[in-house]
Amino acid sequence: MRQHSPTLSADSPAAPRIGHKREHYVRLQRNARPEANNWHARRTVRHCRDGGARLRTRQNAGRRRYSTSKLCNVYCAYEYARRLAGSSDARLQSLRVNAFDPGFMPATDLARTYSAQLRFVARYVLPALSLFMSNINSPATSGRRLALLASGGEGSVTGKYFSDGKEIRSSSESYDTQKAFELWNSSAKMTDLPSELPAAGPRRG
Numbered sequence: 794m795r796q797h798s799p800t801l802s803a804d805s806p807a808a809p810r811i812g813h814k815r816e817h818y819v820r821l822q823r824n825a826r827p828e829a830n831n832w833h834a835r836r837t838v839r840h841c842r843d844g845g846a847r848l849r850t851r852q853n854a855g856r857r858r859y860s861t862s863k864l865c866n867v868y869c870a871y872e873y874a875r876r877l878a879g880s881s882d883a884r885l886q887s888l889r890v891n892a893f894d895p896g897f898m899p900a901t902d903l904a905r906t907y908s909a910q911l912r913f914v915a916r917y918v919l920p921a922l923s924l925f926m927s928n929i930n931s932p933a934t935s936g937r938r939l940a941l942l943a944s945g946g947e948g949s950v951t952g953k954y955f956s957d958g959k960e961i962r963s964s965s966e967s968y969d970t971q972k973a974f975e976l977w978n979s980s981a982k983m984t985d986l987p988s989e990l991p992a993a994g995p996r997r998g
Contacts (some may be wrong), residue, residue, distance in 0.1 A: 867892045867954065867963050868973040869980075874952030875970075876977075876990050885990060889949065892963065893942055894956035895935035896928035928957040 870892040877888050899919035904912050923929040930938075938958050941947065947955070954963040981988040 864964070864967060865976055867967040868969075868976050870954075871952055871967065871970075872973040872977045878951065880990060889945075889951040891942060891947075891951060892954045893939055894928070894954070895939065896930040896957060898930055898932050898935055900931055930957075 870890050873890040877885050877890060880886055899915045899922075904915035907915065920929070920931065923931075938955070942955055947960070950960065953960050954967075955961070978988050980986075
């Protein structure tokens, strides 16, 4: 890609070419003489600054969307548990719904699109953090815990949150029953499904 140089004075020894790297613009802004602050240079510096801000905004927005999706999962689990427990059908009342956090599992294919070096770190180095930090698990460990919970190994509990192999309280935000109710109804509307749980009906066979 062709690069453009700003108009600098002829005797300026620090006349960096303007490319597409932020450090170039920072160096230009710091080292250029006052007469170099022409319209083109100011526009380039502003473009870089605004572009970096937009990138950070997109990254932050992505993290917010990811964490919000997890919160919605917990809302849905708790709302399911409340509706099943309040059902007049005994079979629906017997169903259990809990939220499960598998923890950080670096030995999965989550890093499959990374470079070979980063894939090596994710698979062989990051798992060692489990010696110093909690809730860092192998897929096998999280799988066993999930199977135990799903098979009733944790008892008949429902509407609870399990993390790192034990029942704990989820975030305070996740206990907002009004938001959970709104999420349930909005989801039902968008998917054209009934908002009320159907009756289980007679057992077959």
